Amino acid sequence: MNQITVYMLMLICALVVAGFVYNRSQALTKFRQMRAEAGGKLELSSWHSQASYHGYFTGWLVIFVTFTVFIAGLLLGAQSGGGVIPWVAVMIIAGVGTIFLCGKKISGGFRARTYVERFVHGLLIVLSIIAVLTTLGIILSLLFESLRFFKSVPFMDFLFGFQWSPQTALRADQVGQSGSFGAIPVFAGTFLIMLVAMAIAGPIGLMIAIYLTEYASAGVRKWVKPAIEILAGVPTVVYGFFALLTFAPFVRGFAESFGFSVPTQSALAAGVVMGVMIIPFVSSLSSDVINAVPQTLRDGAFALGATESETMKQVVFTAALPGIIGAFMLAISRAIGETMIVYMAAGKAANLTANPFEAVTTVTVQIVALLTGDSDFDSPKTLVAFALGLVLFVITLLLNVVALTVVRRYRAKY
Amino acid sequence: MTDTNAKFSCRNVKVHYGDFEALHGIDIDIPDRGVTAFIGPSGCGKSTFLRTFNRMNDTIDGCRVSGKILMDGNDIYNKNLDPVLLRARVGMVFQKPNPFPKSIYDNIAFGPRIHGLTSSKAELDALVEKSLRRAGLWDEVKDRLKLSGTGLSGGQQQRLVIARAIAVSPEVILMDEPASALDPIATAKLEALIEELKERYCIIIVTHSMAQAARVSDKTAFFYMGDLVEYDATEKIFTNPSNNRTQDYITGRTG
Numbered sequence: 001m002n003q004i005t006v007y008m009l010m011l012i013c014a015l016v017v018a019g020f021v022y023n024r025s026q027a028l029t030k031f032r033q034m035r036a037e038a039g040g041k042l043e044l045s046s047w048h049s050q051a052s053y054h055g056y057f058t059g060w061l062v063i064f065v066t067f068t069v070f071i072a073g074l075l076l077g078a079q080s081g082g083g084v085i086p087w088v089a090v091m092i093i094a095g096v097g098t099i100f101l102c103g104k105k106i107s108g109g110f111r112a113r114t115y116v117e118r119f120v121h122g123l124l125i126v127l128s129i130i131a132v133l134t135t136l137g138i139i140l141s142l143l144f145e146s147l148r149f150f151k152s153v154p155f156m157d158f159l160f161g162f163q164w165s166p167q168t169a170l171r172a173d174q175v176g177q178s179g180s181f182g183a184i185p186v187f188a189g190t191f192l193i194m195l196v197a198m199a200i201a202g203p204i205g206l207m208i209a210i211y212l213t214e215y216a217s218a219g220v221r222k223w224v225k226p227a228i229e230i231l232a233g234v235p236t237v238v239y240g241f242f243a244l245l246t247f248a249p250f251v252r253g254f255a256e257s258f259g260f261s262v263p264t265q266s267a268l269a270a271g272v273v274m275g276v277m278i279i280p281f282v283s284s285l286s287s288d289v290i291n292a293v294p295q296t297l298r299d300g301a302f303a304l305g306a307t308e309s310e311t312m313k314q315v316v317f318t319a320a321l322p323g324i325i326g327a328f329m330l331a332i333s334r335a336i337g338e339t340m341i342v343y344m345a346a347g348k349a350a351n352l353t354a355n356p357f358e359a360v361t362t363v364t365v366q367i368v369a370l371l372t373g374d375s376d377f378d379s380p381k382t383l384v385a386f387a388l389g390l391v392l393f394v395i396t397l398l399l400n401v402v403a404l405t406v407v408r409r410y411r412a413k414y
Numbered sequence: 415m416t417d418t419n420a421k422f423s424c425r426n427v428k429v430h431y432g433d434f435e436a437l438h439g440i441d442i443d444i445p446d447r448g449v450t451a452f453i454g455p456s457g458c459g460k461s462t463f464l465r466t467f468n469r470m471n472d473t474i475d476g477c478r479v480s481g482k483i484l485m486d487g488n489d490i491y492n493k494n495l496d497p498v499l500l501r502a503r504v505g506m507v508f509q510k511p512n513p514f515p516k517s518i519y520d521n522i523a524f525g526p527r528i529h530g531l532t533s534s535k536a537e538l539d540a541l542v543e544k545s546l547r548r549a550g551l552w553d554e555v556k557d558r559l560k561l562s563g564t565g566l567s568g569g570q571q572q573r574l575v576i577a578r579a580i581a582v583s584p585e586v587i588l589m590d591e592p593a594s595a596l597d598p599i600a601t602a603k604l605e606a607l608i609e610e611l612k613e614r615y616c617i618i619i620v621t622h623s624m625a626q627a628a629r630v631s632d633k634t635a636f637f638y639m640g641d642l643v644e645y646d647a648t649e650k651i652f653t654n655p656s657n658n659r660t661q662d663y664i665t666g667r668t669g
């Protein structure tokens with residue numbers, strides 16, 4: 001972007017503001033004049049739109065016209081050399097012309113408000129379509145790149161293979177050596193870490209939620225809730241080096257004191273720290289659903305002679321259960337998409353193991369590892385990243401859909 | 415001075431919400447069998463007073479009860495008395511039916527289970543059936559005991575929670591405007607049910623419907639601004655009240 005284009009954009013802004021201000025005051029003047037002629041009292045039906053709507057109408061139209069000129073200029077290459085002066089001239093003429101034409105239209109009968117509303121409506125639709133199209137584009141690119149990958153490596157070998165060593169295949173300069181792209185160890189690692197994380201975050205988060213909603217006094221709640229939510233605001237890279245430099249050595253030291261030798265990087269270290277990270281997800285989502293359980297249900301249980309914990313366990317918890325499951329699923333999808341902590345603390349070796357003290361790798365870590373460093377974007381080694389991404393995407397999507405359906409069904413219940 | 419037939423004897427009962435005194439010293443004796451109705455304008459303290467009988471006020475922050483309430487001669491606000499056990503003896507039905515989001519069966523079985531009233535599945539089944547029959551709901555739900563209690567109609571839900579309350583065999587049933595969310599047919603069924611239950615239970619009902627109080631109750635208490643204004647046989651209250659306030663209220667001159 002060169003200087004001229006920046007100036008042009010500033011010119012557009014100036015024209016838009018000028019058009020808005022000028023035509024608004026024009027409209028106001030006309031309105032006052034008409035009112036004076038009518039003897040100070042104007043029929044509501046004889047002046048359709050407030051003055052500012054005439055201003056907005058002009059403003060939007062000026063944006064539209066000047067942007068067309070702007071884009072046309074860019075396409076014609078007018079931003080340098082001899083094109084600049086005609087470009088500026090056309091821009092000013094078009095802008096000022098639009099302002100005057102709009103000014104001419106100002107009258108009691110001109111439905112500026114309707115047009116502006118309709119325009120804003122259309123704009124909002126266009127913006128949301130852009131967001132949807134972007135998502136669609138990402139999915140399609142994932143899909144197409146994955147298909148390219150599956151041309152060299154069979155889908156089944158990828159999804160159900162037990163051998164993950166994409167780097168070897170590259171070094172041997174072999175394309176899609178069979179067995180090298182088996183994703184099971186990678187997904188197993190993701191799953192193992194997710195389990196560790198949920199084993200931490202599930203019970204703790206739920207207990208916190210129950211404590212905050214049912215037992216804590218308003219004063220305690222006021223301080224504890226934000227304090228827990230701060231956990232969610234800590235950058236994941238900070239969790240990552242906390243896991244790697246503080247927690248992992250502690251785990252190793254602990255295991256060594258029992259005579260076991262374990263690697264520094266382990267599923268346990270990454271999983272526990274990730275669990276801490278997602279505690280606030282579980283606790284704040286579940287405390288919302290527990291709060292949504294009507295007080296009348298608790299009263300009903302108390303009135304039958306249930307104790308506080310019986311009420312909690314048998315009435316409030318069961319009533320909130322679908323919502324709590326939903327909260328857990330959202331937390332899980334957060335956990336399996338998490339990258340930084342596992343990249344730093346879990347390791348990169350694709351071990352197929354259920355032992356949390358061993359180093360494992362995850363889908364996200366492998367994607368980062370495959371795409372960083374010098375790589376050829378057409379080799380299966382890089383394309384497999386898209387396949388991994390696609391599967392991960394499908395899993396989290398399913399989790400989210402299921403979670404939301406469960407939560408929604410539960411909402412309709414009382 | 416204490417009526418020996420009374421289920422509850424209240425002496426100088428005051429209830430405070432924080433600094434606000436909602437009841438200014440109530441003296442009343444509630445008979446053991448039969449229906450006692452509490453009437454009075456909105457905000458006069460009927461619900462507050464009703465909740466003192468099963469100590470549901472304990473669950474409200476800042477609510478204090480003073481004075482004496484004897485149930486069968488024993489002080490229910492005695493420090494050694496467990497409110498949980500009291501509530502098993504004094505059941506309550508709320509204004510809005512509040513079935514638990516569980517199956518119809520589990521709704522009824524909830525109380526018996528937590529109090530360990532039955533020792534076998536068959537016994538529990540029988541108790542559930544008996545409670546539903548007494549509440550006049552059995553025929554309507556006997557084929558769908560496994561379905562959620564929240565799926566029933568409002569009137570059925572209200573009878574469900576009554577069945578739930580009688581499943582723990584309480585001695586007293588407190589009802590706070592139990593018919594306010596019901597249509598006339600469901601209300602009639604409910605009143606018939608109360609008529610039947612009063613043979614076995616002490617029932618206290620809060621209602622805004624004069625006609626309902628006149629139909630179902632044996633004794634009526636009229637409250638006004640935290641005071642018990644008049645308490646007498648229902649017939650007497652509705653035909654020949656001794657207090658002008660009562661007269662005005664039941665004839666609709668104050669609200």
Ligand SMILES: Nc1ncnc2c1ncn2[C@@H]1O[C@H](COP(=O)(O)OP(=O)(O)OP(=O)(O)O)[C@@H](O)[C@H]1O
Pocket residue numbers: 431434436454455456457458459460461462463474
């Ligand atoms: N939880 C509470 N906290 C504070 N004040 C309360 C609370 N509950 C009731 N009160 C007050 O106590 C008074 C009596 O209320 P109560 O609910 O007993 O009235 P009521 O006779 O049942 O009225 P209604 O017929 O509208 O149900 C009212 O002034 C009310 O504002």
Ligand SMILES: [Mg+2]
Pocket residue numbers: 460461462590
């Ligand atoms: Mg009330």
